Amino acid sequence: MxxxxxxxxxxxxxxxxxxxxxxxNRKVFIVTDRFMVQIGAIDRVISYLTECExxxxxxxxxxxxxxxxxxxVNAFEKCQAETVIAxxxxxxxxxxxxxxxxxxxxxxxxxxxxxxxxxxxxSGTGSEVTDYAVITDKAQGVKYPxxxxxxxxxxxxxxxxxTASAPASVTADAGMDVLTHALEAYVSTNANDFSDAMCEKxxxxxxxxxxxxxxxxxxxxxxxxxxxxxxMAGLAFNSAGLGINHSLAHAIGGKFHIAHGRINAMLLPKxxxxxxxxxxxxxxxxxxAAKKYQRIARIMDFPAATVRLGVANLIQEIEHLNHKLRxxxxxxxxxxxxxxxxxxxxxxxxxALADATYATNPRRADETAVxxxxxxxxG
Numbered sequence: 001m002x003x004x005x006x007x008x009x010x011x012x013x014x015x016x017x018x019x020x021x022x023x024x025n026r027k028v029f030i031v032t033d034r035f036m037v038q039i040g041a042i043d044r045v046i047s048y049l050t051e052c053e054x055x056x057x058x059x060x061x062x063x064x065x066x067x068x069x070x071x072x073v074n075a076f077e078k079c080q081a082e083t084v085i086a087x088x089x090x091x092x093x094x095x096x097x098x099x100x101x102x103x104x105x106x107x108x109x110x111x112x113x114x115x116x117x118x119x120x121x122x123s124g125t126g127s128e129v130t131d132y133a134v135i136t137d138k139a140q141g142v143k144y145p146x147x148x149x150x151x152x153x154x155x156x157x158x159x160x161x162x163t164a165s166a167p168a169s170v171t172a173d174a175g176m177d178v179l180t181h182a183l184e185a186y187v188s189t190n191a192n193d194f195s196d197a198m199c200e201k202x203x204x205x206x207x208x209x210x211x212x213x214x215x216x217x218x219x220x221x222x223x224x225x226x227x228x229x230x231x232m233a234g235l236a237f238n239s240a241g242l243g244i245n246h247s248l249a250h251a252i253g254g255k256f257h258i259a260h261g262r263i264n265a266m267l268l269p270k271x272x273x274x275x276x277x278x279x280x281x282x283x284x285x286x287x288x289a290a291k292k293y294q295r296i297a298r299i300m301d302f303p304a305a306t307v308r309l310g311v312a313n314l315i316q317e318i319e320h321l322n323h324k325l326r327x328x329x330x331x332x333x334x335x336x337x338x339x340x341x342x343x344x345x346x347x348x349x350x351x352a353l354a355d356a357t358y359a360t361n362p363r364r365a366d367e368t369a370v371x372x373x374x375x376x377x378x379g
Contacts, residue, residue, distance in 0.1 A: 004194035004239045008118075008129045010231060012158035013224060019157055020048035020085075023115065028052045029081030031072060031096035032088050033060040039165050041121060045087055055079035057099075060088060062259070063136040063143065064095040072099035077107065083115040086153070087162075089174065090125030090260070093118050094133035097151040104150075118153035121162045123213075123226035124174025124261050126181060126234015128156035136254060143254040145356050152238075158231060160223035168214050172325035173261030175210035175226060178202060179318070180249075180264040181233035185240040186296065187275055187289040188360040198236035200299055205229035207300055207317070211324055241360030244352065245271040248373060251351035255344055256336050265327045266334075269315045270376045275363050276311045289362040330379025341378050348374055 011019045028049055036042050037058050046054050057075040059068055076084075076099055086096030100116055103109070118128035127133065133146045166174070179202075185191060186199040205225045212222035245267050253263040276290035286307045294310030297303070302317055304310030319329070328334045331341060349370045352358065358365075365373075 002190070002192045004192060006129060006235055006238065008153055008156050010129065010156045010158065012228060012231070014160060014220065016157050016159040017045065017048055017119075017162075019155070020045065020117070021050075023049055023083060024051040026052050026083045026115065027079060027081050028054045028083045028085060029076050029079055030054060030056045031060060031084065031086045031099060032056065032058050032092055034058050036088050036092075036121065041162060041165065042087060045085065045119065052083070055081065060092045060095045062091050063134070063254070063257070064091050064098075065136045065138045069095055069098045069102065069135060072096075073103050073106065076100075076103045081114075083117070085117045085119060087119045087121065089120065089122035089170070090127045090177075093120060093125065093127040093153070094135065097127070097133040097153065098135055098146060101148065101150050115155070116153045117155045117157055119157045119159070119162065120227065120230070122166050122170055122174040123163055123223070123230040124177040126178070126230050126237070128153055128158070129231055129234045130238040132238070134250070134260075143250040145250065147356060156231065158227040160220050160227055163223045163227060164217050164220070166217065168217065169326075171214050171217065172210075172327060173259045173265070174230070175206060175213065175261070176265035176268070176322070176325065176327065177261030178226070178230045178233045179206045179210075179321075180245055180261075180268055181237045181242065182206070182229075183268070183272070183296070184243040184245050185233065185237040187292050187362045188237075188240040188243060189362055190360050191240045195236040195240040198232040200296070202229040202233040202236065203296055204299060207321070210321070214325055242357040243271070243275070243361035244358050244365060244370075244373075247352045247355035247358035247361075248348075248370070250355050250357070251348045252331075252374070252377070254351075255348065256331070256340070258334065258336075262327060265322050265325075266329060266331075267373070267377055269318050269322075269329075270373055272311065272315050272318070274365070274369070274373060275361070277363055278308055278311060287362070330377060332379035338378070341374075345371065345374060
């Protein structure tokens with residue numbers, strides 16, 4: 001038996017922030033970062049909370065460490081918040097989810113008595129609708145994916161105007177994170193008809209609208225469609241799971257401080273080739289993953305008369321997209337210290353195989369296979 005469910009209410013499109021006007025007579029705790037404060041995004045959010053007492057915690061940083069979550073919990077307790085609003089990218093929403101969950105447990109707050117809104121300002125993680133949050137232990141250089149339904153925000157507000165301020169590089173990295181989520185969930189061992197439908201739509205939206213959002217950040221149609229794609233991919237992988245692309249991205253990104261979406265994008269062509277495993281044909285049949293990649297190629301109108309051709313062209317189009325977005329293909333191009341990569345190789349392998357996201361990858365990998373993937377992305 002399988003299940004596909006989501007409890008998050010999603011308000012989307014231009015003017016979605018109007019939903020916040022319904023929040024009245026509450027002590028509101030906004031979780032964000034300093035950049036959102038500096039560009040006036042938080043003032044804009046507060047302008048909808050005219051009948052509330054608002055406190056702002058702006059200490060979130062990329063790949064939020066455990067220490068930031070602890071600071072947020074202390075700030076939450078001081079203001080005695082009744083409503084949490086996360087305003088920012090995936091790191092901010094992840095931090096807010098962790099802060100809310102820990103604060104509820106420490107302060108013994110009943111779930112139905114604490115409102116929570118996730119307001120993404122980038123289109124990438126889908127964190128606004130998932131049970132996951134990634135917190136970093138900087139001392140160990142490890143990213144820990146948390147997984148609990150208690151983390152899922154009850155309300156998501158997708159207002160594309162908030163994403164217009166995202167720099168082109170952030171738009172690129174976040175958008176490729178969406179594509180990775182959708183492609184991994186599509187071939188996951190837990191994939192189902194419902195998650196597949198979300199993945200197929202998300203993938204088509206990314207290929208069409210990510211280049212447009214990258215070129216012109218003020219293109220609100222492109223921004224809207226990328227927000228929708230991000231949310232749909234989040235719903236899909238929340239049900240189906242992810243794979244080795246993410247487990248390797250957590251390991252490599254955590255050690256070398258590479259933006260999550262960027263390292264996902266760099267790995268993606270290599271992972272598709274690994275999962276498709278075109279050199280192994282059993283009983284005249286290619287793997288299910290390979291055949292599903294061919295289906296995506298057909299949906300995107302890439303040449304795909306055969307499984308082999310479809311997989312090859314899907315990989316090629318992803319490489320072209322990375323090139324358009326100025327995402328390097330190897331760690332060497334990115335400027336990572338090659339000596340450090342060699343020294344940490346075994347640790348990266350062990351960490352990737354132990355990561356929870358690896359569990360639903362369609363093809364099993366031993367240490368040699370993971371090492372080969374690391375070598376490919378090293379350059």
